[in-house]
Amino acid sequence: MSSPLLAIEVSRFDGDRAELRLSGDLDFDSAPELINAVAELRRDGYQQLVIDLTGVGLCDSSGLSAFVVAHRGGSVPIRLTGVSTSLRQLLDRTGLTELLDLPSVAEDGSTQAVG
Numbered sequence: 001m002s003s004p005l006l007a008i009e010v011s012r013f014d015g016d017r018a019e020l021r022l023s024g025d026l027d028f029d030s031a032p033e034l035i036n037a038v039a040e041l042r043r044d045g046y047q048q049l050v051i052d053l054t055g056v057g058l059c060d061s062s063g064l065s066a067f068v069v070a071h072r073g074g075s076v077p078i079r080l081t082g083v084s085t086s087l088r089q090l091l092d093r094t095g096l097t098e099l100l101d102l103p104s105v106a107e108d109g110s111t112q113a114v115g
Contacts, residue, residue, distance in 0.1 A: 003032070003033050004023075004024040004025050004057060004080060005024050005025075006022060006023070006024040006025060006026060006030035006033055007021055007022070007023045007024055007055075008021070008022055008033060008034065008037050009021040009023075010037060010041070010044065010056060012041075013046075015048070016046050016047045016048055016063055017046065017048040017049075017050070018046040018048070018049055018050070019050040019051075019052060020034070020037060020038070020041075020049065020050070020051045021028045021048075021052040021054070021055065022034070022051065022052065022053055022069065023054075023055030023056065024053055024055070024056065024057065025056070025057055025058040025059075026053075026056050026059045026060070026062075026064040026066065027058060027059070027060045027062055027063060028060065030058050030063075031062040031063050031065060031066040032066075034051075034063075034066045034071060034107050035066050035069050035107030038069075038070040038073065038078075042074060045062050045074050045076075047074050047076055048079075049070070049074065049079065050078075050080075051070075051079070051081070052065075052081045052082045053080060053083055053084070053087065054080065054081070054082030056082075056084075059070060059087050059090070061107070062091070064091075064094060064096060067080070067096060067099075067100060068096070068099065071100060072100055073077050073084045076101075077099065077100055078080055078100055078101065078102040079100070079101040079102070080100055080101065080102050081092065081103060083103070084109060087104065087105070088102070090111065
């Protein structure tokens with residue numbers, strides 16, 4: 001059984017802000033797509049990047065690595081939204097929550113928008 005393909009929808013906003021909405025699996029096969037999409041936005045002058053992960057079913061170590069590569073290419077942290085509980089736990093365990101910009105987690109475990 002094959003994994004769902006990754007789809008990346010990009011929205012560009014005034015200034016230097018863009019949003020990438022991902023759906024599917026962020027894994028070994030698809031992580032380079034995210035890296036390339038972020039690199040293209042950086043080349044076009046976009047520095048404030050938001051990656052919406054609401055539609056992501058699976059994120060493996062290659063997906064986590066893609067976040068690190070994307071972060072290293074910019075002057076401000078990549079903001080992740082729509083992070084599932086299991087992915088949030090993985091980001092916490094790997095220390096990536098310190099590197100990336102994520103919404104805060106309320107005491108009840110739900111994510112809160114920080115704006």
